[in-house]
Amino acid sequence: MFRPLPTMLPITSVLALSTAVTAFVHPGALHTAQDFERINTHVANADEPWNTTWTLLTASSYAQASYQPTPQEIVYRGANGVDSENYQYLYRDAAAAYQLALRWKISNDTTFADAAVNILSSWAATLTSIGGTSDKFLASGLYGYEMANAAELMSDYSGWNSDNKTATGTMLANVFAPMNNLFLEDHNGQDYYHYWANWDLCNLASLIAIGIFTDNETMYKNAVNYVRTGPSNGALPVFAIANYTESGSSKILTQGQEAGRDQGHSTLDAVLLGVVAQQAYNQGDDLFAEYSNEILNAAEYIGKYNVGQDVPYTAYNSYQGNQTVISNNSRGTVRPGFELLSAHYGQLKGLDSSWTNAYRDWVNVNSTSGVEGGGGNYGTTSGGFDGLGFGTLLYRIS
Ligand SMILES: *[C@@H]1O[C@H](CO)[C@@H](O)[C@H](O)[C@H]1NC(C)=O
Ligand SMILES: *[C@@H]1O[C@H](CO)[C@@H](O)[C@H](O)[C@H]1NC(C)=O
Ligand SMILES: *[C@@H]1O[C@H](CO)[C@@H](O)[C@H](O)[C@H]1NC(C)=O
Ligand SMILES: *[C@@H]1O[C@H](CO)[C@@H](O)[C@H](O)[C@H]1NC(C)=O
Ligand SMILES: *[C@@H]1O[C@H](CO)[C@@H](O)[C@H](O)[C@H]1NC(C)=O
Ligand SMILES: *[C@@H]1O[C@H](CO)[C@@H](O)[C@H](O)[C@H]1NC(C)=O
Ligand SMILES: *[C@@H]1O[C@H](CO)[C@@H](O)[C@H](O)[C@H]1NC(C)=O
Ligand SMILES: *[C@@H]1O[C@H](CO)[C@@H](O)[C@H](O)[C@H]1NC(C)=O
Numbered sequence: 001m002f003r004p005l006p007t008m009l010p011i012t013s014v015l016a017l018s019t020a021v022t023a024f025v026h027p028g029a030l031h032t033a034q035d036f037e038r039i040n041t042h043v044a045n046a047d048e049p050w051n052t053t054w055t056l057l058t059a060s061s062y063a064q065a066s067y068q069p070t071p072q073e074i075v076y077r078g079a080n081g082v083d084s085e086n087y088q089y090l091y092r093d094a095a096a097a098y099q100l101a102l103r104w105k106i107s108n109d110t111t112f113a114d115a116a117v118n119i120l121s122s123w124a125a126t127l128t129s130i131g132g133t134s135d136k137f138l139a140s141g142l143y144g145y146e147m148a149n150a151a152e153l154m155s156d157y158s159g160w161n162s163d164n165k166t167a168t169g170t171m172l173a174n175v176f177a178p179m180n181n182l183f184l185e186d187h188n189g190q191d192y193y194h195y196w197a198n199w200d201l202c203n204l205a206s207l208i209a210i211g212i213f214t215d216n217e218t219m220y221k222n223a224v225n226y227v228r229t230g231p232s233n234g235a236l237p238v239f240a241i242a243n244y245t246e247s248g249s250s251k252i253l254t255q256g257q258e259a260g261r262d263q264g265h266s267t268l269d270a271v272l273l274g275v276v277a278q279q280a281y282n283q284g285d286d287l288f289a290e291y292s293n294e295i296l297n298a299a300e301y302i303g304k305y306n307v308g309q310d311v312p313y314t315a316y317n318s319y320q321g322n323q324t325v326i327s328n329n330s331r332g333t334v335r336p337g338f339e340l341l342s343a344h345y346g347q348l349k350g351l352d353s354s355w356t357n358a359y360r361d362w363v364n365v366n367s368t369s370g371v372e373g374g375g376g377n378y379g380t381t382s383g384g385f386d387g388l389g390f391g392t393l394l395y396r397i398s
Helices: 011-017 033-044 050-059 087-107 110-126 136-153 162-189 197-213 217-229 263-281 287-306 338-348 354-366
Strands: 074-077 129-132 242-245 252-255 316-318 321-323
Touching: 033 050, 033 087, 050 087, 074 087, 074 136, 087 110, 087 136, 110 136, 110 162, 129 136, 129 162, 136 162, 136 197, 162 197, 162 217, 197 217, 197 263, 217 263, 217 287, 252 287, 263 287, 263 338, 287 338, 287 354, 338 354
Parallel strands: 074 129
Antiparallel strands: 242 252, 316 321
C-alpha cells in the first residue's frame, strides 16, 4: 500500500519508524517533497504560469507573516438558534496556515514557517469541540482536511516545538477525526442516502489527511476503503449515477450524485474527489484510476456542463425528490480545485481531460490573474474557502 521507504532517512523519520512497520511519506497529503522540487524550480526560473500564481500567493492577505489567528474554544457552524456562528475564524485561519506553509516551503524563509505553526498551535491550545446544526459535520470535514494539510506541510519544520506539534495532532485526532468517523458511520442519524455526496467527501478527505499527519494507518486505510467500497453517496460506486459515451471523443462522462441539485455542490464534489485521491496517491494508493478513472469521468461531465455545453441526464430520485432535469442553479460557478484534476489526468497520465481543462480555464479567466487562486481570492464566504487552491503553482507539471 505504501511506497517503499527511501534509503536515506532523516534522523527524525528513523526515530518515528522504530515503532512502526510501515511508514507514511512525509510530507505526503496533498504535496510531497518531490512536488516542491518541481514547484521551486518553476518559481526560481519565473516560469509562467507558476510565477504569476506565486505572485498571487505572496500578495494574499492570508499569506503574510504578520497574520494573527483567532482561535475559538468551540466552533459553531449552522445557526442553531442559541450559539452564534463563528466558523469563519476557522476557515480563514486554515487557509492562512496552509498559505504560510507554502510560502515557507517555496522561499525557505522561516518567518512564514513560524507564522504557520503559530496558527496551528494556537488552535490546538484552544479548540475543544465543533457544534452548531448538522452543518457542524461540514466544518469537521472541510476544515479538518485543510488544517491537517497545513500541519502536514509543516511536519518537517524543526522550529515547530514538539509539544505544540503533538498538540496539533491531538486536536485533529480528538476533535475532528471522531466527528468525521461519526458522520460516515451514522450520518447524523439519517439513512445513507440522506446527505449529499460532498458531506461524505469532506469527512473522508479529513480522515485521510489526519491519518497521514498523525501516522494512523488504521484511520487512513479505513477512509481509503470507504472511498472504494463505502455504502453512501461519497463512495465512488454510489457517487456515479450514470455513464454516457460522448459522441466524437467516445470518452465516458459520468453524472455525479449532485448534478440535479446545483452546480455549486457538483463542482465541490469534483474538487473534494481530487483532494481525496491526491492525498491517497501520495501514499501509493491510486484512487484516481479506480472504476475506470471515475473521478476524471465525473469531472468531465461537470466541467462540460459548467462551461455551457449540454450533457445527457438521467432522473435521480434524491431524498429531496425525483430530480428529472440537470440543475442549472449556479451553472458556471467559479471555484478553485480543477488544476489538480487536469494536472493528474491530463498531464501526468496523458488522458483526455479536455472538459476538465476547459472548466479549469473558465475558472481561471473568470477569477483572478488568469491562474487558480486560493482562500481569499473567491469571496469572503465559506464557499471560497472550501478548496485550498493555488493549483496552477502546485500541480501543473508543464
Ligand atoms: C512574475 O509575475 C508577476 C505577476 O504577474 C510579474 O509582475 C513579474 O514581472 C513576473 N516575473 C518575471 C520575472 O517575469
Ligand atoms: C530552499 O531549500 C531547498 C532545499 O534545500 C532548495 O532546493 C531551494 O532551492 C531553496 N529555495 C530557495 C528559494 O532558496
Ligand atoms: C506553542 O504554541 C503557542 C501558540 O503558538 C506559543 O505561544 C508557544 O510559545 C509555543 N511553545 C513553544 C515552546 O514554542
Ligand atoms: C487511529 O484511527 C482509528 C480509526 O479512526 C481510531 O479508532 C484510533 O483512535 C486512532 N488512534 C489514535 C491514537 O488517534
Ligand atoms: C460507470 O462506470 C464505472 C466504470 O466502468 C462502473 O464502475 C460503474 O458501475 C458505472 N456506473 C453506472 C451507474 O453505470
Ligand atoms: C423519476 O422521474 C422520471 C422522469 O419523469 C421517471 O421516469 C421515474 O420513474 C421517476 N422515478 C421515481 C422513483 O419516481
Ligand atoms: C434553468 O432550468 C430551469 C428548470 O429546468 C428552466 O426552466 C430554465 O429555463 C433554465 N434556465 C436557463 C437559463 O437555462
Ligand atoms: C467565463 O469565461 C468564459 C471564457 O472566457 C466566458 O465565455 C464566460 O462568459 C465567463 N463567464 C462568466 C460568468 O464570467
